[in-house]
Every structure is written in C-alpha cells, then in structure tokens.
Amino acid sequence: MTITHSDGFPVEPTETDAFYIGMGERYDAIVTLGDGAFPLVAKPVGKASGGQAMAVARTGSGAAPGGDASPRELTGRVLIGSDLRPAQAAKLPSRRPDATARLTLTGSMQPYAWGMNGAPFGKNEPLTVRAGQRLRINATNMTMMTHPVHVHGHTFALPSGLRKDTVLMAPMQSFAIDLDADNEGDWMIHCHNIYHAEGGMMIALEYIA
Ligand SMILES: [Cu+2]
Numbered sequence: 001m002t003i004t005h006s007d008g009f010p011v012e013p014t015e016t017d018a019f020y021i022g023m024g025e026r027y028d029a030i031v032t033l034g035d036g037a038f039p040l041v042a043k044p045v046g047k048a049s050g051g052q053a054m055a056v057a058r059t060g061s062g063a064a065p066g067g068d069a070s071p072r073e074l075t076g077r078v079l080i081g082s083d084l085r086p087a088q089a090a091k092l093p094s095r096r097p098d099a100t101a102r103l104t105l106t107g108s109m110q111p112y113a114w115g116m117n118g119a120p121f122g123k124n125e126p127l128t129v130r131a132g133q134r135l136r137i138n139a140t141n142m143t144m145m146t147h148p149v150h151v152h153g154h155t156f157a158l159p160s161g162l163r164k165d166t167v168l169m170a171p172m173q174s175f176a177i178d179l180d181a182d183n184e185g186d187w188m189i190h191c192h193n194i195y196h197a198e199g200g201m202m203i204a205l206e207y208i209a
C-alpha cells in the first residue's frame with residue numbers, strides 16, 4: 001500500500017507493507033488489489049493475546065478469508081508514521097520559535113499513575129502561549145510505554161516538517177514539536193489512549209495576554 005496523508009496532511013507518497021497507528025492518528029493509504037477476497041487486518045502491538053480486527057475487501061468471487069487470517073505483510077516493512085516526509089504543501093512556514101515549553105510524559109503501570117510534567121492533570125501547571133507566537137514544545141516520553149500525544153485546537157510540525165495533530169512517542173523518545181498559536185482559548189494536550197488521559201496524562205495549553 002502507499003501512504004499519502006497523515007492526520008489529513010499530504011506526505012511524500014510512501015510504500016509500505018503495514019503501518020503502526022496510534023489511537024487518534026489517521027492515515028490515508030492507496031491499496032492496489034488483485035482479483036479475489038482479501039483480509040485487511042489490524043493487530044495490537046506488544047500484546048501476546050487480544051485478537052485482531054479484520055475487514056474483507058472483495059474484488060471478485062472466492063471464499064472469504066477466516067477471522068484468524070494473518071497477512072505476511074504484518075511482519076514485513078512496518079512504517080512508523082513519524083518517519084514519513086511531509087509534502088511541500090503541508091509544511092509550516094519557516095520561522096524561529098518565539099517561545100518554548102517542556103512537555104514530559106511521566107508515569108507507570110505499577111502503580112497505575114500517569115501524568116505530564118511530573119503530575120496528573122489538575123495538579124500540573126498549564127503550558128502557556130501568546131496569540132501569534134510560534135511555540136516549540138520539547139517533548140520527552142519518560143515512561144516505558146508508547147503514547148500517542150494529541151494537541152487540541154492546533155496542528156504541529158515535527159523536526160522533519162511532518163505535519164500532524166497526534167504523534168506516537170516511543171519509550172524514552174524525545175522530539176520538538178512546533179505549533180503556531182493561531183486559535184485562542186484553553187486547550188488540552190493529552191495521551192490519546194483515553195484510559196491514560198483519564199489517569200492524568202493530560203495538561204492544559206492556555207493563551208495568556
Ligand atoms: Cu498513554
């Protein structure tokens with residue numbers, strides 16, 4: 001398949017066998033099918049059990065694949081979305097950041113407690129920005145799990161220029177994300193695994209005068 005868009009923004013079309021998608025991420029893919037009935041399968045990452053989701057794409061006659069079909073592509077080239085390259089039209093205009101903020105993902109399964117910047121939502125300090133600023137958020141995942149980080153009200157650019165609104169952060173991974181503060185209000189930044197967000201992995205982004 002060929003990935004053409006990430007979170008609605010065009011990317012340099014990229015061929016892959018499969019891709020890793022986090023909660024809240026969206027990808028557009030072009031799939032070229034032969035003649036028959038084919039399984040489209042999603043499996044959880046890092047779980048020995050838990051089953052799989054499957055759809056059948058049919059272009060011709062023949063028996064449908066069974067519910068346990070496991071296409072070999074799932075163990076082929078598996079794309080991580082943040083490795084995609086942006087299409088030119090998706091890039092933010094080049095600009096130095098006016099302000100920076102720190103965003104650290106913290107917490108663990110034992111005890112089951114998640115936070116941002118060292119405390120759960122409600123006890124952590126909101127990030128702040130002024131209208132019109134380019135804000136650079138230096139994000140670090142200090143946990144041993146992967147978290148899909150989602151920003152409300154804005155989209156952001158990774159250092160590659162890739163434009164997204166939700167990005168998977170691997171354990172101990174860091175990167176800067178840049179956003180233009182062009183949507184005044186109070187917004188949430190949260191892990192898109194909602195059970196983590198409900199456990200405290202959220203922080204506010206507030207506009208100040
Ligand atoms: Cu999470």
